[in-house]
Amino acid sequence: MTATAVTPVLHDPGPGLVVLDPARARLFLELDALFTGIADQLSGLPVVGPPLLPAKALARLDYFRNFPHLGIPTARFDEQAVERLAAGTDVEELPAGSTPASGYMLPSATCYGLLLSLEGAEVGAGLRLTAVGRCFRNETHYEGLRRLWGFHMREVLYVGTPEGVRDHLNTAKTLILELAGELDMELGFEPANDPFFDKDGSRAKLTRLDPVKYEFTAPDGTAIASVNRHRNFFGERLGLTSDGATAHSACAAFGVERWVHAMLLAHGDADRALDRVLAVRAGRAGR
Amino acid sequence: MTATAVTPVLHDPGPGLVVLDPARARLFLELDALFTGIADQLSGLPVVGPPLLPAKALARLDYFRNFPHLGIPTARFDEQAVERLAAGTDVEELPAGSTPASGYMLPSATCYGLLLSLEGAEVGAGLRLTAVGRCFRNETHYEGLRRLWGFHMREVLYVGTPEGVRDHLNTAKTLILELAGELDMELGFEPANDPFFDKDGSRAKLTRLDPVKYEFTAPDGTAIASVNRHRNFFGERLGLTSDGATAHSACAAFGVERWVHAMLLAHGDADRALDRVLAVRAGRAGR
Numbered sequence: 001m002t003a004t005a006v007t008p009v010l011h012d013p014g015p016g017l018v019v020l021d022p023a024r025a026r027l028f029l030e031l032d033a034l035f036t037g038i039a040d041q042l043s044g045l046p047v048v049g050p051p052l053l054p055a056k057a058l059a060r061l062d063y064f065r066n067f068p069h070l071g072i073p074t075a076r077f078d079e080q081a082v083e084r085l086a087a088g089t090d091v092e093e094l095p096a097g098s099t100p101a102s103g104y105m106l107p108s109a110t111c112y113g114l115l116l117s118l119e120g121a122e123v124g125a126g127l128r129l130t131a132v133g134r135c136f137r138n139e140t141h142y143e144g145l146r147r148l149w150g151f152h153m154r155e156v157l158y159v160g161t162p163e164g165v166r167d168h169l170n171t172a173k174t175l176i177l178e179l180a181g182e183l184d185m186e187l188g189f190e191p192a193n194d195p196f197f198d199k200d201g202s203r204a205k206l207t208r209l210d211p212v213k214y215e216f217t218a219p220d221g222t223a224i225a226s227v228n229r230h231r232n233f234f235g236e237r238l239g240l241t242s243d244g245a246t247a248h249s250a251c252a253a254f255g256v257e258r259w260v261h262a263m264l265l266a267h268g269d270a271d272r273a274l275d276r277v278l279a280v281r282a283g284r285a286g287r
Numbered sequence: 288m289t290a291t292a293v294t295p296v297l298h299d300p301g302p303g304l305v306v307l308d309p310a311r312a313r314l315f316l317e318l319d320a321l322f323t324g325i326a327d328q329l330s331g332l333p334v335v336g337p338p339l340l341p342a343k344a345l346a347r348l349d350y351f352r353n354f355p356h357l358g359i360p361t362a363r364f365d366e367q368a369v370e371r372l373a374a375g376t377d378v379e380e381l382p383a384g385s386t387p388a389s390g391y392m393l394p395s396a397t398c399y400g401l402l403l404s405l406e407g408a409e410v411g412a413g414l415r416l417t418a419v420g421r422c423f424r425n426e427t428h429y430e431g432l433r434r435l436w437g438f439h440m441r442e443v444l445y446v447g448t449p450e451g452v453r454d455h456l457n458t459a460k461t462l463i464l465e466l467a468g469e470l471d472m473e474l475g476f477e478p479a480n481d482p483f484f485d486k487d488g489s490r491a492k493l494t495r496l497d498p499v500k501y502e503f504t505a506p507d508g509t510a511i512a513s514v515n516r517h518r519n520f521f522g523e524r525l526g527l528t529s530d531g532a533t534a535h536s537a538c539a540a541f542g543v544e545r546w547v548h549a550m551l552l553a554h555g556d557a558d559r560a561l562d563r564v565l566a567v568r569a570g571r572a573g574r
Contacts, residue, residue, distance in 0.1 A: 008408035013337045013344065014391060019404040020335035025418075028335055048307035048315055050300045051421055051437025055378045057300065068372035073362045073386050074393065076425055077355055085355035091342045092390075099360050099388055104301060106361065117306040121295035131312075134338055134421055138363055150338025 016142030016149030018257070023270035027260050028152075030277045032132055035154045035254045037284060038175045042168065042252070044130030044156040049113035051133075052104040057116050061237055063108075070137040072106040075099040106136040110155040111251045118159065119238045123247055126160025128168070132256065145261035146222050152256040158249060159235070160242045165250040169227045172252035176216055176225050182280045185266045188217040192226065218262035225254045303429030303436030305544070310557035314547050315439075317564045319419055322441045322541045324571060325462045329455065329539070331417030331443040336400035338420075339391040344403050348524055350395075357424040359393040362386040393423040397442040398538045405446065406525045410534055413447025415455070419543065432548035433509050439543040445536060446522070447529045452537040456514045459539035463503055463512050469567045472553045475504040479513065505549035512541045 010019040020028055039046075052074060058064065064071065077085065081098035085091060107113050110133040121127075132154040139147055158168035173189070180187045191211035212231065215223035228251050234240060235247035242248070263273040297306040307315055326333075339361060345351065351358065364372065368385035372378060394400055397420040408414075419441040426434055445455035460476070467474045478498035499518065502510035515538050521527060522534035529535070547560075554560040 007332060007414065008405060008410060010334065010404040011406055013341050013400065013403055014339070017337045017339055017391075018335075019337050019400070022332040022334060022416075025333040025335045029333060045294060045309040046312040046316060047297065047309060048305075048312045050304045050306050051423065052301070052304055054300050059378050064372040064378050065375060068364055068369040071364055071372075072389070073364070074423075075360045075362050075386070075388065077358055077360070082355040085351040085358075088352060091346050091351050096384065099362070101362065101386055102359070104304075113300065113306070116300055117297040118295060119298055123295060127294065129309075136338065136361075 014149075016139065016147070018145065018148060020257075020260070023274065024260055024264075027263060027270055027274050027277060028256055030274065030281055031259045031263070032152070032154060032254075032256055033281060034179060034277070034284070035132075035256070036130070038172070038179065038252075039130035039154070039156045041175055042128055042130075042156050042158075042171060044128040047114065047117075047129050047131050049107070049110055049131045049133045050117065051107075052102075053107055053113055053116065055101075055103050055105050058105060058112065061112065061115075061234070063112070067108060070108045070139075072108075072136045072138060074102045074104050074106065076102055107133060108135055108137050110135060110153045110253070111157050114155070114157050115159075115234045115238060115240075115249065118240060120240075121159075122241045122244070123159045124243060126158065126164040126242060128156060128158050130154070130156045145257045145264075146220075148257060151258075154254040154256060155251045157251045159240055159247050160249075161245075162248045164242075165229055165248045169229065169250050169252065172227055173214075176227075176252070176254075179280070180216070182283070183263065183266070183276055185262055186219055187224070188219075190215055190217060192223065218258075218265060220265060222258055222261060222265075223255070224258040224262050225252070227252050301436075303426065303434070305432065305435060307544075307547070310561065311547055311551075314550060314557055314561050314564060315543055317561065317568060318546045318550070319439070319441060319541075319543055320568065321466060321564070321571070322419075322543070323417070325459070325466065325539075326417035326441070326443045328462055329415055329417075329443050329445075329458060331415040334401065334404075334416050334418050336394070336397055336418045336420045337404065338394075339389075340394055340400055340403065342388075342390050342392050345392060345399065348399065348402075348521070350399070354395060357395050357426075359395075359423045359425060361389045361391050361393065363389050394420060395422055395424050397422060397440045397540070398444050401442070401444050402446075402521045402525060402527075402536065405527060407527070408446075409528045409531070410446045411530060413445065413451040413529060415443060415445050417441070417443045432544045432551075433507075435544060438545075441541040441543055442538045444538045446527055446534050447536075448532075449535045451529075452516055452535045456516065456537050456539065459514055460501075463514075463539070466567070467503070469570070470550065470553070470563055472549055473506055474511070475506075477502055477504060479510065505545075505552055507552060509545055509548060509552075510542070511545040511549050512539070514539050 240247040267273040527534040550560040
């Protein structure tokens with residue numbers, strides 16, 4: 001079979017929502033394959049995380065205190081609405097209250113679902129999991145691939161000891177900067193003021209002295225990856241233990257669409273960016 | 288770094304929501320790689336579809352007349368709710384009406400987003416796109432990996448001529464049955480009564496004589512793939528043309544978690560199923 005030589009322009013369906021055309025989609029897929037390689041070097045076991053998260057469980061992680069503006073609840077049509085829609089009522093003409101909340105939220109980061117799935121676990125000397133998932137965040141404005149309503153986040157989560165956290169994040173940092181170098185990207189590495197937890201308390205003060213989040217930034221300031229220390233926060237809230245002691249946790253995170261953006265920025269167009277990614281992929285496969 | 292030998296049990300966060308542990312996640316990823324190979328044989332160009340779909344646009348495709356019960360609207364917290372949550376109000380104690388609908392729905396199938404992104408396109412002799420995406424459907428009951436609230440659907444969409452539709456679906460059918468054979472799966476191939484469109488009209492009668500949907504079913508009755516003819520429905524509604532004439536369209540769809548289910552059914556456990564998938568992958572890579 002022959003494909004059409006020219007792909008039509010693909011329209012985005014709304015603000016902060018993008019469709020990646022074949023050139024950018026290939027870049028996206030090959031970049032995530034490189035992140036999967038880093039996850040493998042970090043001994044991350046692949047998992048597929050949950051598509052929706054219970055609001056009740058997120059509340060226990062202070063999610064709504066810290067990030068209420070980002071949150072995207074899901075809903076249902078009630079029975080009357082289903083009947084009306086089937087009979088031809090316009091979806092915009094349903095009476096108020098026709099879509100009760102389901103009690104489940106779209107994830108805003110990949111690690112929440114993984115951590116919740118581990119509740120009560122004893123992880124022995126340490127456990128590493130990796131997953132890529134679609135994440136959603138309400139923002140006040142959206143901008144190209146830099147700031148999206150829905151995007152993909154690859155994470156490599158570690159749960160274990162404080163020493164294990166240090167090792168995980170140091171190794172992740174080295175691997176991320178090494179990859180960026182091979183991809184001809186210049187990345188900054190900066191502490192970020194975006195605590196996962198306890199934004200008003202004593203921990204927030206501590207955070208300013210000893211940052212829990214560092215971001216890797218493209219030359220235009222876009223944060224395309226981060227390393228995050230959760231200390232014992234999730235260990236305490238979710239009853240996670242490492243050889244009997246409350247577990248510490250940490251994650252390395254890649255914003256996949258943002259890497260596509262940064263590669264386009266560094267190489268000028270999708271074809272040249274893809275050539276570079278494929279060369280790096282081939283070089284790494286040959287190691 | 289060393290990984291823990293034993294992965295803790297991963298808890299699912301709610302009905303119809305699953306977390307795939309490493310054994311099942313590997314099966315999931317390798318199976319989708321095989322589907323990607325089929326998409327490639329069908330000349331499907333990779334794209335990344337939109338994460339949410341505008342309700343207004345879906346209404347134009349009769350979505351709410353045909354599938355109102357499946358639909359999952361997304362919402363936002365209004366400004367007052369954001370303030371209350373940040374101040375510590377329990378998410379379940381927000382006043383009614385605190386979460387206005389966003390006007391965007393979660394996708395229930397991958398091809399809707401691809402078709403909407405093509406609105407108004409002239410596709411020449413024919414266009415094939417492929418994507419995997421998370422899809423969501425409200426069901427009255429959920430069951431393991433067979434019936435999920437959120438799941439992944441890989442599709443290979445064709446837009447072009449009636450002859451192209453026939454070729455696309457015949458080739459897809461051959462490739463799907465060939466793959467199933469290599470994976471030691473016995474699949475049934477049956478017409479299904481699940482029209483994409485116009486469930487009450489004259490087309491529905493026509494559908495009973497000339498089915499538009501065929502499903503590939505595992506021995507326990509689980510439909511794990513399908514081929515679907517849309518005739519000129521989307522072409523008309525979305526102004527799609529093929530060399531100037533209203534385009535016809537069709538898709539082949541894989542329910543990825545359902546293939547995991549069917550492979551577990553056929554091979555007894557995830558390790559044996561994965562061995563088989565890896566053997567098929569290796570054989571195909573060597574072709």
